[in-house]
Every structure is written in structure tokens, then in C-alpha cells.
Amino acid sequence: MRLEADTPPIQVLLVEDDEDDFVLTRDCLRALGPGRVKLEWVSTCEEALAALASGRHDVCLLDYRLGAMTGLELLQQARQQGWSGPFILLTGQEDATIDHQAQQAGAADFLEKSQLTPTLLGRSIRYARQHARTLEALRRSQESFRELIEHLPDGIGVQQGSQLVYANRALATLLGCASVDELIGHSLSTLAEEFLQAEAWTLLRDDITQALKQGTPVAPREIRMMRRTGGHVLVEITQVPLVFDGQPCLLWSVRDLTERRQMQARLLHADRMASLGVLSAGVAHEINNPLAYTISNLDYLETNVLSRLELPEGARGEVRELLSDARLGASRVSDIVKQLKLFSRVDEDSQPEPVDVHRVLETSICMAMNELKHRARLVRNYDEPILARAHEGRLGQVFLNLLVNAAHAIPEGDVERNEIQVVTRNEDSSVIIEVRDTGVGIPEDLQERVFEPFFTTKPVGVGTGLGLSICHGIVTGFGGQMSVESRVGHGSTFRVVLNAAAAARPAEPAKASEKNVASRRGRILVVDDEPMIGVAIRRTLQREHEVVTLTSAREAHARLLAGEHFDVVLCDVMMPEMSGVELHQALASGAPAVAERMVFLTGGAFTPVARAFLNQVKNHRVDKPFSSDELRELVRRLVGT
Template sequence: MSLEANASPIQVLLVEDDEDDFILTRDCLRSIGPRRVVLEWVANCEQALAALESGRHDVCLLDYRLGSMTGLELLQRARQRGWHGPFILLTGQEDDTIDHQAEEAGADDFLQKSQLTPTLLGRSIRYALKHARTVQALRGSQESFRELIERLPDGVSVQEGDHLIYANPALVTLLGCSSREELVGQSITALGEKFLQPEAWVELQHDISESLRSGCPIPPRENRVLREAGGHSLVEITQVPMMFDGKPCLLWCVRDLTERRQLQARLLRADRMASLGVLAAGVAHEINNPLAYVISNLDHLETSVLPRAELSEGSRREARELLSDTRQGAVRVSDIVRQLKMFSRVDEDARPESVDVHRVLEMSIGMAMNELKHRARLVRDYGEPLAVEAQEGRLGQVFLNLLVNAAHAIPEGHVERNEIRVVTRAQGSEVLIEVHDTGAGIPEDNLERVFEPFFTTKPIGVGTGLGLSICHGIVTSFGGRMGVESRVGKGSVFHVTLKAAAAARPAEPPRTPVKVAAPRRCRILVVDDEPMIGMAIRRTFQRDHEVVTLTSAREACERLTGGECFDLILCDVMMPEMSGVELHQELSRHSPELAERMVFMTGGAFTPKARTFLSQVKNRRIDKPFSSQDLRSLVDPAPDAGTGSHSGGVL
């Protein structure tokens, strides 16, 4: 069996007692291809054993927790009843102990449901089926043993006495040897000392002695093997006593875990990036709410309260200076929040669009400045305004990573001697972005490997070796290129080349304002679950307009659909119970004229539904934090209001 389009469908048995997890697994299998997989679902162990005894299934996917019995116990019972097909264990938790138990019990793979994707599941099934076919053939015929292990993807060797008498091509490739003659005939001691680190070889020697004494296989052990040409690979080593050509020998199986670990690391990083994006959006939203009424109240204090206060000129001047300093601090917080919001908008599936290069660079510099300022002077060598085809959040990740890497290449102190230079240039139909540093540089031997996953020149425990690999993947996904030049002791230059775009995406699409005939005293409704925001807006408008504040969109909906009328409705987008989006939808059905008078207040943390809605609706939007002037612009008429034109405001 295989997952190829022209192969017979794979018969899969899923043992799962949770319907939601069944749907998750079913959808992953459907994504592989509806004609390639036939799925049968059972919910308990007795049904599973009966189904397996029928012999019609190629592979079994089973949950780790199945009521009173675990998936491992079911696996053992099925083996005892004679079913030798492949098992893939599914679990809802990350547990190295369960992973180890699954391997000892004979499961072919161990997958976490939270990281389950069609690619990962399809690859696991392919490997399980391939491995199952190999085991079945080995069990059926000793004569075909050599041919089979010659084709195995895992490295296999046979030890007789203290010498290796056989090695398959996969092992030769795995160890980086040019031919099997470099291995066959060599003593196990010499090979162990050559391809394993000293402490790992000492432990393996102990296992060999115990295996020879007891006649039992060595349990699977993970090690790093040193390759002939340099570098290393993470492998799983298993040893089994057996007969080979009629003689007692030891069979060694060496499985390369590099690809599996890389995939797991990418999935884990993707999950963490998604979590960080949600966290960043949530933090930005929570900061923007109090920041909105802080800035609005500062404006009100300066423009309305302070002029009426009975203060000496010196005290009044001091108060204005304090207000100015406080406002500057609030604006700095607002800038930081705006940077967080940009990095929270990372959508892997979004299509590239026109992005302002200098805007994204400035956001990234703001995020990295704490790392930069203690190590080097930052120099901006920007060309003309540039736009590229990319995604703003993901491009920001690339720039941020390059800036932080440049900073880490330079030791702290001596800022005046070091420089990090950011260069942008147009090159025909492309845009070049470079990050120069005067750091330690990269040895020439390592330059070709800097974009490889897990390769790092940083000390153990400091870097994962994934940053540049992920940056390279992001840039190439945009149709761009990434390169590096470096000299030890002189510094490095990282190049990013992207397709030029016609123009940068506007920060916000134009909104169609609602117009009335002439300026007048208005009724304004404010709907926000943060009471302090309503109070701040009330202070701004209360001298000239009637203001009603509510903290519940549901209550607002009841009043508006019940016949109460307002000239302007300021409404938060994200609220519990009923959102601003849902309020607009209700009003559009019952009172379309009121729906047109809504202006949305946003602090970020949008759901995909809210983001799509805001991109399509014609109503205006005001971002938190906002100033009193921003609010007044919504109701103040344009200078030529007397002629009936009101394009400067909503009312």
C-alpha cells in the first residue's frame, strides 16, 4: 500500500472514543485524498479487536486513553491475537514517557493531536506501512533478508564477534562514508570511538555487555553520530541478537531521527508563534483600552479643566509641562502597542500584498532597540520609499531576527566602535534590504550552512539554529532570495531581495461618512464594555452634545431596535456576550439608518470574522488610543458646513 494517487485505498482503523478527535483525524485523512484512504471508526477496545481480527485493515490509529484501557494495552492484546500490522499512537498531551512506552510496546509512531496535520499524518502512515512491510518480509523468509535490508531506509549492520560483517547502503549514507568497505571488517570498538562521542560510547559498551550476558535486545537509545565529513545526525540505535547466515550475531538498526525532529521543532515553533501572536494581540487590546481613556482624559484636563482652574501663572505653566510629559509617555506606550499589533498579524495562509518596507523596518527596529542600543550605533541608509510583495507581520519577523542576530554578533560595550547599518535600495523590479554589522563574523566553512535548520554558531543552549532557516523560508515563500557575506573579525552582511510592488498598502481604506444637513446638538451613544472609556468620551462631548454610555451591546441593541434614536453610535468591536459586529448586523436588519451611523472603536485582538467584517464594512473606524481631537472630528462639521458639505466629519 502507498499514498500514491494510482494505488489502492489504504484501509485505516481509527480507535477513538472522543467524537471531536475523530473529526480532527478524519479531516486530516480527507486532506490526504478521499480516494486514497478508507476510514473505519470504532469507539471501544472490544470493537477494535473484532475489527482487527477481520484482517481487512492496513494500519491502526489508536488513542492513548480509551476508558478503562490504554491504547498500549490494546496494542499488546492485538499482538497476542496475531495482528502484526502497524500501530500509530495518538495522544492529546506531550509526554516523553508515553513516547518511550509506545516505542517499547511496538508502536510505529507517536503523534500529538495538537500538532496533527495532513502532512505529518500522511508521512507517519507511509513510514508505518513501509516499516510493516519490511518486518513482515523479514519474518517470512530468511533468504530475502539481505535484499530487504539493502533497501531499508534505516541503517542496518551485522556484528559477528567484535567485527562488523555487513552494513547496508542506508548506514553508509547516514555515517557519511564513501563506501561500505570503510565499515565492513572494522572492529566495533574502533567504529564506536570514531562515530560516537566518548560518553555515549561508554554507555553503549555497557549495554552490549548486558545484552551478550542476558541474550536480550538493547532497548532503543538516542545518540548523536559523528559523520565522516563533519557534523552529526540524531539517531535511534537498537541492537537485537539473531542468526545470520546460520551464525549467532548481533543486528544493529540505526534510524535517522533528524527529519522527524526538524518537523516536530517546526510544528512546535509554529504553534508557539501562533500563541505569541494571540498573546501580543491580547496584550495590545488590553493596554489600548486604558490608554484610550488616559489620553482622552489628559486632553480634556488640558483643554477644558485647566483653563478654568484658579492657579498662578507659574503653577499653570508647571501643570502644562506635567501634562505634556505625561502625554509623551502615553504616546510612547501607544507606539509600542502598535508594534505589538503588527507582529500579531501573522497569517501563514494570507496572500502577499503590497507592504511599505521602511514602515516594517521601523517597527522591527523599535522592537529590537533594547538589544541594539547597548552594542552598536544604528545607521539608517534608506533609499526612496519602497514597497514589496510580502506579508507585513512575517516580513517583520525576518527583519527583527536579522537585527537581533546582528546585535548578538557584537559584544556589549564599546557602542561607539560598532555599527549596525540598515540599507534599502531599488534594483529594477526588485528591492534589496541589507543588514550590516561589525561583529565577529562567520567562518567561511559555515557560510553555506547558516540557513540550514538547527545550524548555529552560538554556544549550546543559546540558539536553536532555527531563526535564519525560518527567515529563509519566509523570504522564499514571497518569491524572494536571501544571502550572506561575512569575514571573521570584520562583520557580516545579510541580504534580502524581494519583488517590488506598485505601491504600499494604505494604512486604512477610506470610509464613507454619514452626512446631515447642518451642525446641531447631537445625541451620541457610546457602547464599550470598559466603563472608563465611556466616561472619557462623555467628558469630551458633554458640553455640546447629549451622551449616553452603555457597557453592553445587547442592551444597546434592545434600546435601538425598540425605537430610541441617536445621531452617532460609537461602538467597541470586541465585547463579551454581543460584539460590535453582531450589533451592526442586528441593526442592519431592523434599523439600517442607525447601522450607517455606527463608528467602530478598535483596540486590536480581532477574530478572523471581525477582521473580515471591518475590511468590508463602509462605516468609519477609530483606533484606540484616541485623542479628544480625534473624537471631535467625528461630529465637527467641515469648514464649509454652511454650504451643506460635511466631508470632514461623520455628522
């Protein structure tokens, strides 16, 4: 049987120590056709191994008897040296034992020399080459599949009987093992004792029974697994019955849920912060309204009413002291509202901007003081005023978390012996903020994990393990860095490194003072849905100006479009039915000169539209609660222009 005419020459190595047998084999190969086979003959095992090492042969014809060595022994050595091509064993006698040994050794065929013909030898060579190509394709497929499994991000294990017979690298890494050899060959019960709690193992054993009984995968189950290196990891385990290496088994797919939980936690945190931002701005608006007219009325009471009362001098001084205390209390309420607004500000989409680091630190300290004062003395070690590129609200969240964590690292009851130090400094183009405590410290082997999601050194139920992870994400989002240094029994230092910001622009020259502004009685319109705000402003301005108060922006819109003249329109931003924003927009198209004379009163803009409007509009703005003197000065200046 001839080989096809278009096939390339076959490179054949013949290992034969008998010249007559060489001639027999050569003649059979020549009969296959001219140029179809290129034969190389060697007679010793050493020559054979050297020739095979060259890698140029397609098939090897191998005599069974080679002096002191058999062809099968030579075959084994060649395989060990890396030659994977096909062998055909040639023997001088029919022997079923040799035939079986040849098959076991991986020979492609076994031929008797006495029966050798060109047709038989050609068919055997063609089969051997095809078989070798098939085996090579299977080998590559198996290696590719193994490579795929080995590089899966999910942990994969195969249980056969009660033992783990396969594990990929991801599973070993997930469990904190140095290699898969630490897992393979162990019984499931032994591994469960180390990596699972008893309750979890009971649930998984029930799943194993169900999967094997029904022959179908069971529903994924979330389990907390222990790690050999310490700590734990939340995983999702799926068990699938299949046939592995010809035997029924159970495949375990173990997926790390840390990243998913981290993302869910971040989304939940972002949602809570957004909700808190809306809520606190609304609360601030509701607090600032009564606070505004309370402070305004206190000012009016002291400057205009008290002077007209006939009181003994001692009583007059007592009243002044009471008024001063009341103003101080109102001012403290105002500061608390400002702090709440700072920490709930929604600025996720805005770009980092210059932030006064010390101002944010002081606000954070005020918020954390109840946690700090019972545990340690607070020491400030500030450098000169510094600006960093960040978001004020989110940076405040980082500082607050670090301060509270520092406090929680110190037991209560020994304030004088413990210290929390806040340090700031400039280094080149960076701003460094450190929060140092004299608390219990963090073990060295755990320090590299403190910024991991869900990792916490606090007792179960006390912390979520997300605070430092979120802070780390905030700081790196600014383009900064966050690190920790700690010694057990000596405390910890958490360090935040931010990009320094350029100095703020110099303040604009002060507006013309009261003495330089022409005194003229103006006509003022106050639009605020809180009646007491209008009353307080009228009391403040009525000696110098005519003041009209309205609680409806729609009524104000109608009167202004009708041509009624006002020198200044003091208007609240957030009102029902028609807001100050909507009133300005309506006047900008119908009476633009009036829109330019609007001054916005705001106790907190808690909608995106209102915030965007106040950031863009060029009109003057007065924050509630306002100072009576500042309001009079602003109105006097606007009326005089």
C-alpha cells in the same frame, strides 16, 4: 530421455579438440529428437571465448583437456568476460578431484565421456539450464534486495562479532563519510571513539548485550552522533539480532531525526506564535482601554479645563509642559503596544501583500534596540521607500532575528568601533535587504550550514539553532531568497531578497473638512464595557452633541430596537455577554439603518471572528487610543450627513 516437444531448440556450444569425442557428443544430442538441439562446435579456446561473447548459447559443453589449457581455466576466463550461462564439464576419465574442482569453479555438472548416453546428457542439460535459471533468479533477488537497502533513507549497518561488515550509503552520508569503505571492516569500539560520546557508547553497548542475550530488538534510543565533516546529528538507533551470510549478527538501523525535530519545532513555534498573538491582542485591548481615556482626558484637561483655571502664567506654562510630557509617555506606550501586535499577528493563512519594508524595519529596530545599543552603532542606509510582497508580522520576525544575531556576533563594550548597518535597495523586480555587522564572522566551511535546523555557532545552551532556519523558511515561503556572506574577523552580511510589490493605490481624496460640514447637534450613543471610555468620550463630545453612554451591548440592542434614535453609535468590538460584532449582526437584521450608523472602537481584535469581521465590514473604525480632535471630526461629519 527426450526433451518435451514444445520446448524451443537449445543452443549448445561444444568446446572439444577431439573429433571422435565431438561425433560421440553430437550423436547423443541428435538422439534427443530432431530440432531439439542446435549444436555449434569449436575446437580452440580462442574460438570458444569469441562464441560465448556473442551471448547466443544456452549451455556450454566443455572438454576438460584442451591442449595447453584446461576446461576449468577456460571457464574462469569466460566468467571474467561476463558469460554467466551454465557449463557442463566433459572428461575422459573418472576423477573425484576434477569433479570437486568443477563444482568449485561453478560448473553445473561433471560427465564422463565413456558413460555418455542421450538420456544422461539430456538430463544434465535440462538440469544445468534449470539450475542456471534458479541462480539467476536468486542473483536478481539479491541485487534487488541490496538495491533496496542501498537506497533506504535510513542508515543500515551490520555488526558481526565486534566488526562492522556492512554499511549502506545512507549511513556513510549520515556520518559525513565519503564512502562506505571508511566504515566497513572497522571495529565498533574504533568507530564509537570517533562518532559517539563516551556516555552514548556505554548505553549502546548495554543495548547490544541485551539484544544478543534476548534475541529480540531493543527499544529505539535517541543519540547525538558526531559527523566526520563537523557538527553533529541527532539520530534514533534500533538494534535487531538476525542471521547475515549464515552468521549471527546485529543489524543497526540509524534514522536521522533532523527533519522530525524541525517539523516539531516549527509546529511548536507556530503554536507559540498563535498563543502569543491571542495573548498580546488581549493585553493590547486591556492596555488600550485605559490608555484611550487617559489620552482623551489629557486632551480635555488642556483644551477645556486649563483655560478656566485662574493660574499665574508661569504655573500655567508648567502645567502645559507636564501635560505634554504625560501625552508623550502615553504615546510611547501606544507605540510599544502596536509593535507587540505587529510581531504576534496571526497571518499564516493569508496571502503575501504589499508591505512597507522600512516601516517593518523600524519596528524591528525598536524591538531590538536594547540588544543593539550596548554593542554597536546602528547605521541606516535606506533606498527610496520600497514595498515588498510579504506578511508584515512574519517579515518583522525575520528582521528582528537578523538584528539580534548581528548584535550577538559583536562583543559588548566597544560600541564606537563596531557597526551594524541596515541596507535596502531596489534591483529590477526585487527588493534587497541586508543586515551587515562587524562581528566575529562565520568560518567558510560552516556558512552553507547556517540555515540548517539545529545548527548554531553559539555555545551550548545559548541558542537552539532554529532561528535562521525558521527565517529561511519564512522568506522562501514569500517566494524570496536568503543568503549569507562572511569572513572570520571581518563580520557577516545576511541578505534577504523579496519580490517587489506594486505601489499602493493613491490615497482617496480627503473627506469634507469641518468648515464644509453643516453644524448640527446630534445624539450619540457610546457602548463600551469600560465605563471610563464612555466618560472620556462624553467629555470630548458633550459641547457639540448629546451623549448617552452604556456598558452593556444587550441594553443598547433593546433600546435601539425599541426605536430610540441616535445619529451615531460608537461601539466597542470586544465586550462580554454580547460583543460589538454580535450587536451589529443583530441590528443588521432588525434595524439595518442603525447598523450602518455604527462606528467601531477597538483596542485589539484578538479572536478570528473579530478580525475577520473588521476586515469585511464597511463601517468606520476608530483605534484606541484615539485622538480627541479626530473623533470630534468623524462624529461631526457623520451627524452632518
